[in-house]
Amino acid sequence: MKRFFGFLLKLILGLFLFSLFMVVVYKWLPVPFTPLMAIRYFEQPEEEIRHDWVPMEEISNNLKVAVIASEDQNFPNHNGFDYEAIKKAMEENKKGKRVRGASTISQQTAKNVFLWPQRSWFRKGLEVYFTFLIELFWSKERILEVYLNSIEMGKGIYGAEAAARAWFGKSAENLTAYEAAAIAAILPNPRQYRAKPASSYIQGRQGWIVRQMRNLGPIKLD
Numbered sequence: 001m002k003r004f005f006g007f008l009l010k011l012i013l014g015l016f017l018f019s020l021f022m023v024v025v026y027k028w029l030p031v032p033f034t035p036l037m038a039i040r041y042f043e044q045p046e047e048e049i050r051h052d053w054v055p056m057e058e059i060s061n062n063l064k065v066a067v068i069a070s071e072d073q074n075f076p077n078h079n080g081f082d083y084e085a086i087k088k089a090m091e092e093n094k095k096g097k098r099v100r101g102a103s104t105i106s107q108q109t110a111k112n113v114f115l116w117p118q119r120s121w122f123r124k125g126l127e128v129y130f131t132f133l134i135e136l137f138w139s140k141e142r143i144l145e146v147y148l149n150s151i152e153m154g155k156g157i158y159g160a161e162a163a164a165r166a167w168f169g170k171s172a173e174n175l176t177a178y179e180a181a182a183i184a185a186i187l188p189n190p191r192q193y194r195a196k197p198a199s200s201y202i203q204g205r206q207g208w209i210v211r212q213m214r215n216l217g218p219i220k221l222d
Contacts, residue, residue, distance in 0.1 A: 050162040062180035069212035070184040080106040080135040181209040
């Protein structure tokens with residue numbers, strides 16, 4: 001029994017050090033592949049994976065503002081968790097309204113880069129852990145850069161550059177406000193929705209996101 005607990009302790013310590021190492025490495029290096037990409041590859045082997053990492057300066061400011069406007073308007077200010085949004089989500093869910101999520105861009109980045117998509121309390125706990133680590137070691141700008149380069153933006157489409165070329169035939173740095181808003185509009189379910197041609201529902205979300213982008217104005221990240 002003593003050996004077993006000794007082994008278990010070493011295993012936990014090893015996993016902790018490995019997770020810390022990966023977070024520090026990805027502070028500087030591009031993320032070449034994510035667990036979700038691997039899952040999609042085995043689920044849909046016929047689906048081509050399109051993923052081209054580009055630095056932050058080669059991504060349109062329109063897309064940066066669009067995803068913040070759509071996904072997490074308090075992103076520049078919170079520490080990884082939007083407690084007010086979590087409170088509102090819990091209240092709405094208790095009232096029996098449509099289940100509402102409250103995941104921040106930081107949480108989504110932690111999940112996309114280090115974890116798997118299926119929901120469980122264990123995975124959610126790991127998501128909290130990795131969110132804490134990336135908020136501790138990465139800047140907000142780096143979190144957004146990794147997010148924009150890793151998130152699923154269509155079937156087989158990952159990251160801003162692949163999405164811009166797949167949906168609009170141009171590079172990510174040349175996206176207009178309405179094109180960026182169209183991409184941001186499909187993020188809740190990128191395998192079901194299309195940025196172009198957009199359904200009436202996506203067009204409605206697109207218009208709302210553009211209005212939010214105007215309200216937010218320039219966004220300053222550390």
